Amino acid sequence: MEEESQITKGKYAADISSIKEAHARIKSLVHKTPLLSSSSLNAMSGRKLYFKCECLQKGGACNAVFSLNDEDASKGVVTHSSGNHAAALALAAKLRGIPSYIVIPKNAPTCKIENVKRYGGQVVWSEASVQSREEIANKVWQESGAIFIHPYNDGRILSGQGTISLEILEQAPQIDTLVVPISGGGLISGIALAAKSINPAIRIFAAEPKGADDAAQSKAAGRIIRLPETNTIADGLRAFLGDFTWPVVRDLVEEIITVEDSEIIKAMKLCFEILKVVVEPSGAIGLAAVLSDTFQKNPAWKDCNHIGIVVSGGNVDLAMLWDSLNKGK
Amino acid sequence: MEEESQITKGKYAADISSIKEAHARIKSLVHKTPLLSSSSLNAMSGRKLYFKCECLQKGGACNAVFSLNDEDASKGVVTHSSGNHAAALALAAKLRGIPSYIVIPKNAPTCKIENVKRYGGQVVWSEASVQSREEIANKVWQESGAIFIHPYNDGRILSGQGTISLEILEQAPQIDTLVVPISGGGLISGIALAAKSINPAIRIFAAEPKGADDAAQSKAAGRIIRLPETNTIADGLRAFLGDFTWPVVRDLVEEIITVEDSEIIKAMKLCFEILKVVVEPSGAIGLAAVLSDTFQKNPAWKDCNHIGIVVSGGNVDLAMLWDSLNKGK
Numbered sequence: 001m002e003e004e005s006q007i008t009k010g011k012y013a014a015d016i017s018s019i020k021e022a023h024a025r026i027k028s029l030v031h032k033t034p035l036l037s038s039s040s041l042n043a044m045s046g047r048k049l050y051f052k053c054e055c056l057q058k059g060g061a062c063n064a065v066f067s068l069n070d071e072d073a074s075k076g077v078v079t080h081s082s083g084n085h086a087a088a089l090a091l092a093a094k095l096r097g098i099p100s101y102i103v104i105p106k107n108a109p110t111c112k113i114e115n116v117k118r119y120g121g122q123v124v125w126s127e128a129s130v131q132s133r134e135e136i137a138n139k140v141w142q143e144s145g146a147i148f149i150h151p152y153n154d155g156r157i158l159s160g161q162g163t164i165s166l167e168i169l170e171q172a173p174q175i176d177t178l179v180v181p182i183s184g185g186g187l188i189s190g191i192a193l194a195a196k197s198i199n200p201a202i203r204i205f206a207a208e209p210k211g212a213d214d215a216a217q218s219k220a221a222g223r224i225i226r227l228p229e230t231n232t233i234a235d236g237l238r239a240f241l242g243d244f245t246w247p248v249v250r251d252l253v254e255e256i257i258t259v260e261d262s263e264i265i266k267a268m269k270l271c272f273e274i275l276k277v278v279v280e281p282s283g284a285i286g287l288a289a290v291l292s293d294t295f296q297k298n299p300a301w302k303d304c305n306h307i308g309i310v311v312s313g314g315n316v317d318l319a320m321l322w323d324s325l326n327k328g329k
Numbered sequence: 330m331e332e333e334s335q336i337t338k339g340k341y342a343a344d345i346s347s348i349k350e351a352h353a354r355i356k357s358l359v360h361k362t363p364l365l366s367s368s369s370l371n372a373m374s375g376r377k378l379y380f381k382c383e384c385l386q387k388g389g390a391c392n393a394v395f396s397l398n399d400e401d402a403s404k405g406v407v408t409h410s411s412g413n414h415a416a417a418l419a420l421a422a423k424l425r426g427i428p429s430y431i432v433i434p435k436n437a438p439t440c441k442i443e444n445v446k447r448y449g450g451q452v453v454w455s456e457a458s459v460q461s462r463e464e465i466a467n468k469v470w471q472e473s474g475a476i477f478i479h480p481y482n483d484g485r486i487l488s489g490q491g492t493i494s495l496e497i498l499e500q501a502p503q504i505d506t507l508v509v510p511i512s513g514g515g516l517i518s519g520i521a522l523a524a525k526s527i528n529p530a531i532r533i534f535a536a537e538p539k540g541a542d543d544a545a546q547s548k549a550a551g552r553i554i555r556l557p558e559t560n561t562i563a564d565g566l567r568a569f570l571g572d573f574t575w576p577v578v579r580d581l582v583e584e585i586i587t588v589e590d591s592e593i594i595k596a597m598k599l600c601f602e603i604l605k606v607v608v609e610p611s612g613a614i615g616l617a618a619v620l621s622d623t624f625q626k627n628p629a630w631k632d633c634n635h636i637g638i639v640v641s642g643g644n645v646d647l648a649m650l651w652d653s654l655n656k657g658k
Contacts, residue, residue, distance in 0.1 A: 034363040036385060040447055041422075055605050056365060091368075109603065118369055269647075273440065276384050276607040276643035309610045314605035318598075 011157035015242035016197035019162035030059035048306045050172050055279045055314030059120040060088035063160030064149045073098050076146040080133035082108035083236045084313050085151035088119025094277045103137045109316045116263040121319030152186025153242030154194040168308050177304040179286040182206035182215045185245030192252040206256045207289035209234045236282030257289040264288045283313040304321040340438035342484035342573035345526035348491035351392040359388035364500040377635045379501045384608045384643030392489030393478045405475040409462035411437035412565045413642050414480035415434030419450025432466045440646045481515025482571030497637050506633040511535035511544045512566040512585040514574030521581040535585045537620035538563045545585040562590045564613030586618040593617045612642040
């Protein structure tokens with residue numbers, strides 16, 4: 001029970017109370033995603049794997065949008081994101097009937113931009129740099145009064161993501177280990193805070209691309225490390241830890257497992273061919289981590305028997321998928 | 330209640346009792362598949378759509394295999410199939426620990442053959458013709474004593490497929506209409522028998538490729554019609570009705586909606602991009618039917634408001650998928 005005491009109220013940007021509140025707020029708005037399994041993938045990994053298909057989820061930002069009061073909400077919401085938060089925020093705003101302004105870098109994948117437009121989000125273009133994104137988002141905020149909702153460094157986002165753990169551990173209480181993709185750390189922070197509150201002995205691992213291993217470097221250094229550049233096929237995992245997510249990752253995540261892009265591509269193909277779900281590279285990285293030598297050969301992790309793998313993000317351009325699957329041959 | 334009396338015990342090859350027995354027998358062996366929805370696809374169709382993702386199911390032949398007594402089972406099972414029944418039977422046999430012999434025509438899709446091998450099925454090659462398949466299967470049966478399990482013209486298969494309706498109508502009791510792919514008629518017969526027993530007012534439609542429209546022709550003629558040849562991208566939908574499935578299709582299926590291959594390809598792309606599930610052409614045909622002018626413009630079907638669409642079969646070769654999606658542009 002030693003670990004339980006780590007999560008005192010107010011220590012982190014979310015806790016089990018805020019996560020349960022989020023769950024009550026959004027449960028009628030979001031899909032309860034399936035937990036899939038496959039005897040072939042169990043055999044391949046030597047463990048029992050449970051795939052939480054958040055790639056089938058579209059309501060990822062509902063908690064943030066629906067926790068606003070009416071006056072704040074009326075002016076709309078704004079964010080900068082090239083990824084799934086962009087579409088999720090647009091959808092949540094549409095469900096609430098308020099405007100959304102999504103600052104998107106010009107180099108974002110086409111399918112992600114289409115999703116934003118499909119949900120009625122107003123696309124505002126920026127350059128690719130983080131600085132440009134933030135400047136443009138700031139300008140939109142000043143002009144419209146819309147509430148800024150950061151893609152990950154936000155307690156409301158963490159609380160919403162934490163609801164995934166409530167579902168997983170209800171669907172398969174025997175799970176002793178969770179493997180979660182890491183980018184800015186919002187997803188894994190919410191999941192870790194909820195899971196460790198429910199089961200303090202549960203083990204939490206992050207999966208990160210070697211070409212964007214800021215979280216692994218941060219864990220090693222004991223402080224947030226930001227990289228001058230990133231290079232990975234997993235476009236959803238290029239962000240850096242924030243001051244709300246870093247403390248959770250530092251304290252509750254046992255290890256950051258880094259994998260090569262080639263391993264991600266192989267895992268994506270397995271998701272496609274065996275699980276029959278469409279995932280983007282960022283979403284397949286958890287499976288890649290569990291199948292990696294790093295994980296398989298570490299004796300300390302031999303007793304991770306029931307592993308929940310969070311499969312996030314199914315937004316993949318078909319042309320990109322095809323190219324990368326062929327590269328992986 | 331008039332329709333209820335249609336399904337008297339013994340009239341068809343399965344009934345609600347045999348379907349409930351099947352459910353009790355197999356529920357621990359199979360995945361309960363999710364029922365997905367999408368506001369985008371609802372808007373596109375003007376209805377509420379519920380996608381029953383049987384493409385995520387791998388235990389499709391469990392009822393047939395697990396209803397055998399131990400003596401029969403010990404000799405194994407044999408079938409001829411180029412499709413999903415092949416892998417499903419191999420998997421069910423593996424779960425029961427008995428041999429399976431799968432007669433496969435040489436022109437079957439590679440991924441389907443790989444699935445049979447993955448589950449430990451013994452592949453026996455035949456020519457593409459139905460005659461060759463049946464001859465080879467007969468030979469295997471004589472030599473091994475294995476029990477022949479027809480891909481669809483079999484009461485045990487119908488009962489197993491019927492369990493899908495039990496799940497759907499528990500997951501979304503408001504469903505007033507079901508749209509189901511039709512090939513040999515096993516899937517739709519089981520589904521119709523169960524659904525009409527639970528809700529006699531429910532409406533059942535079949536979705537069939539124009540290039541293999543034997544069921545539509547059979548309904549029009551009032552007898553089983555077999556075609557000299559078929560021509561469709563939906564390789565799973567080329568079989569013809571059997572004497573166990575035809576009476577159910579004749580009596581309980583309101584209409585066979587036929588669609589062009591181009592409509593199937595568009596629907597497959599929507600499943601991929603919006604639902605995020607990997608489906609083969611045969612699996613996407615239900616969505617194609619609901620989006621078709623035939624369905625949309627028929628005033629008799631305006632009050633089909635809550636439509637359950639059975640999405641079967643996710644066994645698609647990546648190369649085939651890519652080619653066909655590009656053709657559909």
